[in-house]
Amino acid sequence: MSDIIAKSIIEFHTKNDGYQFPNQGYNFGVFFLEIANIPMTSEPQFVHSGNDMSGSMSDPCADGRTKMQHLHLTLENIINLFSKNADSANITLEITGFDDKMENVLSPTKIMNDYKQVEQIITKIKQTLRPRNCTNIQIALKHAEEKMALQKDKKKNFLFMTDGNITKGSDNIELLSASLPTDSRNYFIGFGADHDFRLLQNLASSTNSGSYYYVDRIENAGLVFGEIMHSILYTALNKVVITTTNGEIYDFIRNEWTTSIIVPYLCGEANKQYHVRSATPDTFEINYSAEEVLTGNIGMWMETPLPGLESLESDDGTICSVDLRKYMYRQRTLELLAEAATMCRNKQATTSNKMDLQTLMCDFRKELEEYSKEYSDQSDIDYMKQLCDDLYICEKTIHTDKALLYTVARQMAQGSGGSYNITQVENQYYEEDCNDETYIISPLALNRTYTSSTQERIMRECSTQEEEE
Numbered sequence: 001m002s003d004i005i006a007k008s009i010i011e012f013h014t015k016n017d018g019y020q021f022p023n024q025g026y027n028f029g030v031f032f033l034e035i036a037n038i039p040m041t042s043e044p045q046f047v048h049s050g051n052d053m054s055g056s057m058s059d060p061c062a063d064g065r066t067k068m069q070h071l072h073l074t075l076e077n078i079i080n081l082f083s084k085n086a087d088s089a090n091i092t093l094e095i096t097g098f099d100d101k102m103e104n105v106l107s108p109t110k111i112m113n114d115y116k117q118v119e120q121i122i123t124k125i126k127q128t129l130r131p132r133n134c135t136n137i138q139i140a141l142k143h144a145e146e147k148m149a150l151q152k153d154k155k156k157n158f159l160f161m162t163d164g165n166i167t168k169g170s171d172n173i174e175l176l177s178a179s180l181p182t183d184s185r186n187y188f189i190g191f192g193a194d195h196d197f198r199l200l201q202n203l204a205s206s207t208n209s210g211s212y213y214y215v216d217r218i219e220n221a222g223l224v225f226g227e228i229m230h231s232i233l234y235t236a237l238n239k240v241v242i243t244t245t246n247g248e249i250y251d252f253i254r255n256e257w258t259t260s261i262i263v264p265y266l267c268g269e270a271n272k273q274y275h276v277r278s279a280t281p282d283t284f285e286i287n288y289s290a291e292e293v294l295t296g297n298i299g300m301w302m303e304t305p306l307p308g309l310e311s312l313e314s315d316d317g318t319i320c321s322v323d324l325r326k327y328m329y330r331q332r333t334l335e336l337l338a339e340a341a342t343m344c345r346n347k348q349a350t351t352s353n354k355m356d357l358q359t360l361m362c363d364f365r366k367e368l369e370e371y372s373k374e375y376s377d378q379s380d381i382d383y384m385k386q387l388c389d390d391l392y393i394c395e396k397t398i399h400t401d402k403a404l405l406y407t408v409a410r411q412m413a414q415g416s417g418g419s420y421n422i423t424q425v426e427n428q429y430y431e432e433d434c435n436d437e438t439y440i441i442s443p444l445a446l447n448r449t450y451t452s453s454t455q456e457r458i459m460r461e462c463s464t465q466e467e468e469e
Contacts, residue, residue, distance in 0.1 A: 003036060008031075010286060011306050012029035013322055015325075019328055019329065021429075022332070026278060027281045029275070030273050030274070030276065031286055032272075033270075033273075034271050034272070040148055042088060042236055043293065044090045044153060045155045047426050049095045049159045049161075050140050050144050051075075051098070052097075052164065054134055054135040056162055056163055057071070059192075068130065072125055074462060078121065079121055083112065086112050091110070095121075096140070096143065097129045099133040100135070100139075102139055102143050106125075127333070135162065135166055137162065138166075138176060141176055144181060145179055145454075157181075159179050162189075162196070163191035164194060169308070174200060185264070186203070186204065186210045187211050188212045191215050198404065214405060217383075226462030227459070231265060232393070233426035237266040237290035237291065237292060238265055238293060240262070242260065242262075242274065246285065249276050250274070250276070250331065252334045268452070268454065275327060284304065285302065285303070326384060333364075333368075333387045333414065337391075337410060337411040340398060343398075351399070357398065358398050365395070372385070383449050389421070393425050393441065394407045397425055406422065413447065418453040419447055419456075420445055420447070423444070
């Protein structure tokens with residue numbers, strides 16, 4: 001096993017009592033994959049930050065600051081992060097703004113450990129990124145594509161932020177997708193519930209390395225950008241391909257069981273759980289390969305399941321079976337979220353259809369809540385709480401016009417093991433639905449179940465909130 005892999009095992013559920021895997025003929029299992037703690041990458045990176053500077057960025061937030069002031073603070077924190085780590089990282093940064101025309105804020109500049117350089121960049125950001133006119137996303141994407149094509153021999157990262165809807169230029173998704181950089185990681189960040197989430201979701205899914213983030217509270221923008229910065233600075237493996245033999249692995253994005261999935265990248269200290277199933281667990285096998293960032297080598301690994309009966313209890317010598325029930329609950333939660341997302345996209349779905357699914361999710365959530373009482377360990381309790389929140393948020397919003405926004409945001413965070421969770425949702429119910437007004441969503445935006453210590457530190461650094469002059 002390579003040093004880059006800290007843990008790589010397969011376990012199948014063998015406990016006979018309690019919730020059973022509903023897929024008849026298959027045994028449920030989990031492929032646990034953990035990546036080692038790695039140093040910050042020193043490979044040359046190019047980061048292009050495209051930022052909405054339309055008039056709506058002057059809207060005030062709950063803390064009294066405007067959206068634009070929060071963007072200024074977040075960009076300042078990112079630049080300070082790059083500068084502080086300039087001896088390890090190799091970052092070239094470009095910043096642009098857009099409304100109905102493009103504004104150059106910072107030409108491609110290698111970030112140094114130089115406070116004067118940082119001060120100059122921050123001053124330029126505050127002077128140039130100011131709310132103005134309408135929103136033309138087409139020119140912003142095309143401009144980024146042209147600028148990034150000029151960068152050679154660097155890993156490319158495109159960060160695109162908007163808070164609104166297209167008011168000028170093309171809104172054709174195919175045309176806009178064709179304008180995206182194709183040889184980069186593309187991150188799409190939507191500020192507030194009024195942005196065009198369908199557009200950003202489609203743009204993110206149009207490339208293999210696209211990601212969509214919804215910032216429900218602008219005050220938490222730094223957490224989202226921090227998660228992105230961590231993925232840029234601490235990538236351990238690229239182009240991870242996981243293939244199964246005598247069984248299948250779950251693709252949460254497509255909501256299907258398949259024999260192979262592709263994970264664009266994995267970061268240092270990542271702790272992933274991939275759900276698998278097999279009719280013959282004893283013959284099940286996983287092979288996976290990836291490019292190791294630190295060495296540039298292509299690594300290849302193979303795993304077979306651990307024995308189903310693992311250890312002896314210390315008190316009476318009873319054999320302990322493998323209990324993966326909480327992961328089976330996660331599997332069913334992901335399936336329900338995927339079904340809800342599909343229904344939200346279906347213009348033919350009726351109110352009755354939505355109410356039936358809402359009732360199904362509500363009943364299942366209550367089953368999870370009851371099962372959670374069996375846990376005493378706080379990490380297990382938190383794990384189950386996240387699943388319940390996923391379902392409740394989907395239940396609560398399924399009849400609203402932003403149901404897809406909330407459902408996909410929770411689905412992507414849960415399925416990918418993301419660190420940031422939305423916690424703010426519209427208080428809208430259908431008058432006959434099965435709402436549960438006694439339920440309280442966890443207010444914690446940071447999901448510690450999937451967040452490593454290094455990742456949390458980066459997210460906190462990007463979230464530092466200081467008073468603007």
